[in-house]
Amino acid sequence: MNNSPIKNPMPTQDPSVRAKNFDEVALGYTEEQVRSEAARCLNCKNKPCRAGCPVGIDIPAFIQKINEGDYEGAYRVISKSSSLAAVCGRVCPQETQCESKCVRGIKGEPVAIGRLERFVADWHNAHRTEETEKVERNGRRVAVVGSGPAGLSCAGELNARGYDVTVFEALHTAGGVLVYGIPEFRLPKSIVKAEIDNLKAKGVAFETNTVVGRTLLIDELFEDGFDAVFVGSGAGLPNFMKVKGEDLNGVYSANEFLTRVNLMKAYKNCADTPIKHSKAVAVVGGGNVAMDAARSALRLGAEKVYIVYRRSETELPARKEEVEHAKEEGVEFVMLTAPIEVLGDEHKNVSALRCQKMALGEPDASGRRRPEPISNSEFDLACDCIIVAIGTSPNPLIKDTTPGISVNPRGCIITDEHGKTMRDMVYAGGDAVTGAATVILAMGAGKDAAAYIDEAIKTKYSK
Amino acid sequence: MYEILEKQALNPTVTRMVISAPRVAKKAQAGQFIILRVDDEGERIPLTVADYDRANGTVTVIYQIVGATTLRLDRLGVGDCVCDFVGPLGKPTELDGLKKVAVIGGGVGCAIAFPVAKKLHELGATVHSVIGFRNRDLVILENEFKAVSEKLKLVTDDGSAGEKGLVTDALKTLVEAGNVYDEVIAIGPLVMMKFVCRLTKEYGIKTVVSMNPIMIDGTGMCGGCRLTIGGKMKFACVDGPDFDGHEVDFDEAIERGKMYREFERRAYEKECNLLKQSK
Numbered sequence: 117m118n119n120s121p122i123k124n125p126m127p128t129q130d131p132s133v134r135a136k137n138f139d140e141v142a143l144g145y146t147e148e149q150v151r152s153e154a155a156r157c158l159n160c161k162n163k164p165c166r167a168g169c170p171v172g173i174d175i176p177a178f179i180q181k182i183n184e185g186d187y188e189g190a191y192r193v194i195s196k197s198s199s200l201a202a203v204c205g206r207v208c209p210q211e212t213q214c215e216s217k218c219v220r221g222i223k224g225e226p227v228a229i230g231r232l233e234r235f236v237a238d239w240h241n242a243h244r245t246e247e248t249e250k251v252e253r254n255g256r257r258v259a260v261v262g263s264g265p266a267g268l269s270c271a272g273e274l275n276a277r278g279y280d281v282t283v284f285e286a287l288h289t290a291g292g293v294l295v296y297g298i299p300e301f302r303l304p305k306s307i308v309k310a311e312i313d314n315l316k317a318k319g320v321a322f323e324t325n326t327v328v329g330r331t332l333l334i335d336e337l338f339e340d341g342f343d344a345v346f347v348g349s350g351a352g353l354p355n356f357m358k359v360k361g362e363d364l365n366g367v368y369s370a371n372e373f374l375t376r377v378n379l380m381k382a383y384k385n386c387a388d389t390p391i392k393h394s395k396a397v398a399v400v401g402g403g404n405v406a407m408d409a410a411r412s413a414l415r416l417g418a419e420k421v422y423i424v425y426r427r428s429e430t431e432l433p434a435r436k437e438e439v440e441h442a443k444e445e446g447v448e449f450v451m452l453t454a455p456i457e458v459l460g461d462e463h464k465n466v467s468a469l470r471c472q473k474m475a476l477g478e479p480d481a482s483g484r485r486r487p488e489p490i491s492n493s494e495f496d497l498a499c500d501c502i503i504v505a506i507g508t509s510p511n512p513l514i515k516d517t518t519p520g521i522s523v524n525p526r527g528c529i530i531t532d533e534h535g536k537t538m539r540d541m542v543y544a545g546g547d548a549v550t551g552a553a554t555v556i557l558a559m560g561a562g563k564d565a566a567a568y569i570d571e572a573i574k575t576k577y578s579k
Numbered sequence: 580m581y582e583i584l585e586k587q588a589l590n591p592t593v594t595r596m597v598i599s600a601p602r603v604a605k606k607a608q609a610g611q612f613i614i615l616r617v618d619d620e621g622e623r624i625p626l627t628v629a630d631y632d633r634a635n636g637t638v639t640v641i642y643q644i645v646g647a648t649t650l651r652l653d654r655l656g657v658g659d660c661v662c663d664f665v666g667p668l669g670k671p672t673e674l675d676g677l678k679k680v681a682v683i684g685g686g687v688g689c690a691i692a693f694p695v696a697k698k699l700h701e702l703g704a705t706v707h708s709v710i711g712f713r714n715r716d717l718v719i720l721e722n723e724f725k726a727v728s729e730k731l732k733l734v735t736d737d738g739s740a741g742e743k744g745l746v747t748d749a750l751k752t753l754v755e756a757g758n759v760y761d762e763v764i765a766i767g768p769l770v771m772m773k774f775v776c777r778l779t780k781e782y783g784i785k786t787v788v789s790m791n792p793i794m795i796d797g798t799g800m801c802g803g804c805r806l807t808i809g810g811k812m813k814f815a816c817v818d819g820p821d822f823d824g825h826e827v828d829f830d831e832a833i834e835r836g837k838m839y840r841e842f843e844r845r846a847y848e849k850e851c852n853l854l855k856q857s858k
Contacts, residue, residue: 286798288616288623288663296800325665327798331602352800356812363807363831365838372801380622380795388622388648389795390842464834511799513817 118155121224126231131444135414138300138383141441142206150235154182156227160219165229168217170560171269173197175214175229182232191240194233199272199315200265200559202241202307205234207298208556209435241310250319254278256573259342261328261514264292265555266348266546268311270562270569271320274346277570281320282342286327289379292350294555296379297371299408301415302438305378329513334521334542343576344541344569347521347529348562351508351547357400361458362504366392366466370401370409370505377412394501396420398469400455401505402427407438409503410447421447422497426454426474426487450497452476454487458502468496508552518542526551535565536572543569580660581615584637589719592644593687594653595629601636603666609694610672610789610821613638614797616663617651624648625794627691627820628667638666641690641719647846650854668797669820672764672787674698679705681753681760681784682728683746683775684720685767686712691789692766693720693727700727707753707760708732711746711771715739747774760784765824769836773829786824790815792832793839807831 127143128134134141145153157179165175173194181190194201210216210230218226258274260267263285271281289295291308316322326332328349337345354369356362373391376382380389397413399406402425410421423442425432428451432439443449450471457470473493476485510527520539522530528551529544531537537544545561547553585597603613612627630639642649655661672695680699684692689710699706708728712718713736725731732749733741742749750763763786765775772788779786794804797816804815809826813819 286665287796288665325663326602327665327668330668330798331606331666352798354800354802356802356805358812362812363805363828363835365835369802372795372803375795375801381620388620388846390839390846392838463837464831513798 118152120156123156123225123228123231124149124153126228128441131441131446134301135411135445138415140304141301144238145231145235150182150232151185153228153232154179156220157183158219164217164219165214165227168214169197170213170556171197171563173214173233178236179227179229179232182236187236187239188243190236194236197563198559199269199563200311200555201233201237203265203294203303203311204556204559205230205232205237206303206307209554211436213556241307251276251278253280256280256343256577257282257341258569258573259284259337259345260348261334261345262286262292262348262350262546262548263290263312263322264294264348264350264546264558266350266548266558266562267292267346268315268562269559270346270348270545270566272315272318273563273566274569275315275318275320277566279570279573283320283322284326284328284332285322285324287379288324290322290324296375297405297408299374299378299412300383301411302408327513329517334514334518338541343573344543346562346565346569347514347537347542347544347548348546348558349511349514349548350558351510351552353509353511353527354504355507355509356504357455357506359455359457361460361466364458364460364466365464366394366500367458367502367504368392370399370405370503371508373409373503374405374412377416383412383415391416392501394418394499396422396499397501397503398422398424398455398497398499399503399505400424400469401507402432402434403505403507404434404438406503406505407434407442407447409505411442411445413501413503414445414447418501420499422450422499423447424450424453424455424469424471424497426452427484428452428476431484452487454489455502456494459496466500466502468498469502470494470496508547510548510551514548534568535561536568541572541576580662581664582660583655583657586655586657589641590717593641593690593717593719594644595639595641595690597637597639598661598664599636600638600664600666603664604631604633604636604638607631607638607667608671609674609698611667611669612797612820613640613664613666614668614794615640615652615661615665617648617655618662621651621662622648623663623795623797625668625791625797625816627789627791628694629690630694638664641687643687645847646843647850650847650850654854665797669816670818672698672789672821674702674704677702677704677761679758679760680707681750681758681763682706682708683750683763683765683767683771684708684710684724685746685765685771686717687719688767688771688789689720689724692764693723695764695766696724697727705729707758709734709746709749709753711735711749711767712740713737745774746771747778750775750778754782754784762787764788769829769833772824772827773833776824776827776829780825787821788824788827789820790822790827790832791820792835
């Protein structure tokens with residue numbers, strides 16, 4: 117038993133070094149650290165941590181396997197519930213999920229569950245044997261639309277239940293937001309690729325360059341003999357600020373900026389896809405995407421990077437760890453500030469962001485205190501690039517081309533408690549249903565939908 | 580991988596390619612576009628569908644060699660493959676119900692205007708085509724346009740082929756000769772479309788233009804292709820590429836098109852140097 121009230125700290129690259137490279141920031145526990153951290157787990161009988169996990173991983177069980185030195189066994193426990201352990205160990209907001217329920221957290225810090233998960237997944241990937249257990253096929257086919265976290269977990273789960281699964285992806289690389297959105301320094305692309313290769317080895321088929329709603333319609337998938345369809349097309353449509361000057365050169369949506377950097381590899385100097393190398397960058401928004409964009413801009417060589425957020429630091433929706441990392445690297449936080457106009461030079465390039473100071477008023481519908489403008493507080497923040505990271509909405513393409521699917525006023529697909537849309541045998545989950553949320557919630561939705569799809573197909577064909 | 584089945588130089592800088600892409604061919608319609616990547620390190624470039632053959636599963640694209648990617652694409656030949664080819668993207672051009680239309684093409688824009696003229700002709704509409712080029716050497720698709728147009732006016736900046744003048748001059752002549760058009764469809768450089776729209780606004784003729792801004796994914800995800808249409812933000816990839824020309828803020832689109840000019844020039848020169856070394 118390790119009675120230390122604090123977590124084993126995560127080894128990281130030095131901030132001054134990492135702010136100039138795209139290599140992974142967190143280096144991962146050593147075996148010694150992982151054993152020391154695992155020994156902090158009380159192995160509680162009622163497992164409160166498990167209730168905090170959207171996919172219900174048996175956390176104390178995998179930690180006990182670590183205590184026994186059986187890392188592969190630990191991986192097997194995790195993989196019963198999660199098909200993307202190496203990803204979740206890196207990007208899950210554990211502090212508000214499993215770790216927030218940990219009994220050790222009452223007097224001190226909780227067990228570093230995420231770091232342990234990451235170690236186990238990386239250990240498995242490094243020691244993986246070629247053989248993968250093939251499940252007996254049941255002859256039924258399911259189409260999965262989108263290869264992000266929801267689609268991948270749904271595909272993995274259905275495959276394990278014996279279905280022939282084909283995942284359709286609009287872009288040229290599978291992975292969805294894991295490859296176009298989350299930067300290399302937080303989630304190396306090789307990790308995502310390994311997870312996808314793993315699914316391929318188990319029998320899941322992937323078809324890239326296929327836009328469902330354009331190249332193929334959901335009706336045609338049924339004509340082609342698929343028994344059910346799962347829509348995990350995410351929330352890919354960027355929201356803009358709707359302020360004057362947003363059309364100026366140098367204003368990016370976070371989606372565009374991150375896609376250029378990540379998917380199109382603009383972080384390498386040899387990439388064909390251009391990106392603006394700016395001196396001063398203002399990122400508007402306070403979520404994880406804003407942190408990713410700010411830290412990417414810094415790594416591309418910006419001298420000044422600002423996070424402009426209309427509430428105060430306490431309300432920042434980003435993970436605490438991401439905020440801390442961004443600060444350590446030199447990102448400046450301009451809080452209680454809202455953009456009101458983008459200013460440009462004679463060549464229509466961005467020259468500044470005109471802002472207004474805010475004060476927090478009464479709580480609004482979201483329960484957070486509403487920011488209210490302070491009169492005569494306008495000021496100009498000099499910058500040559502602005503990245504808009506104020507959220508995304510679901511893409512209307514599937515709704516527009518699929519009779520029988522309905523969406524709510526925010527454009528999110530309407531489903532029942534089983535993930536079923538208004539149309540028979542069409543299920544949906546992840547950001548396409550909830551609006552922009554987290555990787556693990558999307559995974560949970562994909563996994564749950566897989567179970568309901570299994571049930572629906574079995575019911576249909578047992579008649 | 581998507582195999583190149585035919586390749587033909589239409590003029591020194593414009594090439595026509597027929598590419599095997601059965602799923603895209605099955606769905607493609609006039610006015611839509613595809614996005615391709617030449618190789619695994621390449622960027623995604625949008626190209627308009629110039630023609631398609633559903634039975635043979637092929638899509639024809641016509642491109643002008645303007646930058647590093649098109650230069651690299653042009654180094655491929657019959658039997659080679661491009662690594663990615665996705666589509667059809669965007670909304671098809673709406674042509675139903677049109678009786679008499681003036682189709683205006685400028686430069687390589689004629690490659691996009693031609694399938695529209697052809698489709699209109701097939702639908703039984705009267706087509707008057709105006710195609711404009713800088714000079715004789717750059718003329719493309721003249722015979723193809725002739726075959727589907729009741730009237731064809733060819734103009735060049737220097738008069739080396741057809742009449743000397745701009746497409747707007749030719750359109751003005753047609754309108755003032757008493758031709759009444761349901762619609763004008765103009766496809767070409769932004770400046771050309773801007774001036775066609777200025778002219779047709781005076782005449783009160785509805786005008787549709789095809790916009791081709793910088794984009795990445797082509798599915799509404801990046802927002803890089805945003806345009807101001809009637810004071811509202813629209814994405815060319817999902818809301819277009821066709822828009823009411825009288826609503827388009829062309830000046831803004833022209834400025835946004837210059838965003839990466841310096842980068843593009845350097846990339847093109849680098850690619851040219853590589854090409855020279857490999858020869």
